[in-house]
Amino acid sequence: QSALTQPASVSGSPGQSITISCTGTSSDVGGYKYVSWYQQHPGKAPKLMIYDVSNRPSGVSNRFSGSKSGNTASLTISGLQAEDEADYYCSSYTSSSTRNWVFGGGTKLTVL
Amino acid sequence: QVQLVQSGAEVKKPGASVKVSCKASGYTFTSYYMHWVRQAPGQGLEWMGIINPSGGSTSYAQKFQGRVTMTRDTSTSTVYMELSSLRSEDTAVYYCASSVDTAMDFDYWGQGTLVTVSS
Numbered sequence: 001q002s003a004l005t006q007p008a009s010v011s012g013s014p015g016q017s018i019t020i021s022c023t024g025t026s027s028d029v030g031g032y033k034y035v036s037w038y039q040q041h042p043g044k045a046p047k048l049m050i051y052d053v054s055n056r057p058s059g060v061s062n063r064f065s066g067s068k069s070g071n072t073a074s075l076t077i078s079g080l081q082a083e084d085e086a087d088y089y090c091s092s093y094t095s096s097s098t099r100n101w102v103f104g105g106g107t108k109l110t111v112l
Numbered sequence: 113q114v115q116l117v118q119s120g121a122e123v124k125k126p127g128a129s130v131k132v133s134c135k136a137s138g139y140t141f142t143s144y145y146m147h148w149v150r151q152a153p154g155q156g157l158e159w160m161g162i163i164n165p166s167g168g169s170t171s172y173a174q175k176f177q178g179r180v181t182m183t184r185d186t187s188t189s190t191v192y193m194e195l196s197s198l199r200s201e202d203t204a205v206y207y208c209a210s211s212v213d214t215a216m217d218f219d220y221w222g223q224g225t226l227v228t229v230s231s
Binding site for chain 2: 038058098099100104
């Protein structure tokens with residue numbers, strides 16, 4: 001069982017906006033600013049889309065944005081495009097005694 | 113540009129060990145931590161551990177303690193991940209990932225190495 005909880009799937013039509021949630025605890029998401037989001041297309045390595053809750057790496061479209069409230073982080077994708085269809089994973093640094101970083105279970109985004 | 117190039121796919125029998133390499137280029141190897149993350153077929157990402165290429169210190173997820181060893185060779189800018197006592201559940205793609213532009217996130221990834229454990 002993943003430490004961070006994400007919805008298994010979300011969908012949206014081209015041009016629409018969608019939000020993916022990532023719920024943890026005060027030991028991870030709620031306790032640190034080190035929440036990141038990754039996009040993964042089939043057969044490819046993950047790609048960093050958002051880091052430190054809301055920062056975009058150079059080259060990532062400004063259609064991607066991140067936020068956090070309490071123990072829940074969110075990724076919003078606006079102006080959906082067909083190429084956004086992929087799996088999305090959140091990650092957080094954690095003070096857990098069993099590991100230093102944790103991932104969410106992943107969310108499959110379908111662009112209708 | 114930053115590149116992480118991993119070794120090729122492996123097929124191992126249960127009980128054996130596997131050692132995967134990850135060669136870094138395009139940045140100062142000893143200045144940034146390297147992580148190992150794995151992904152079983154059709155499953156999510158799982159953090160395995162981290163190594164400091166400068167001094168070689170490591171921290172492993174409890175799940176892998178006693179079975180995983182991460183090392184580095186500064187002369188070739190390469191990190192290694194060795195997993196022992198392999199079982200079928202270890203069949204996965206193993207990724208190395210560094211934190212070069214961000215301090216605490218995985219901003220550059222290797223291409224992945226498929227390790228298949230089968231009798």
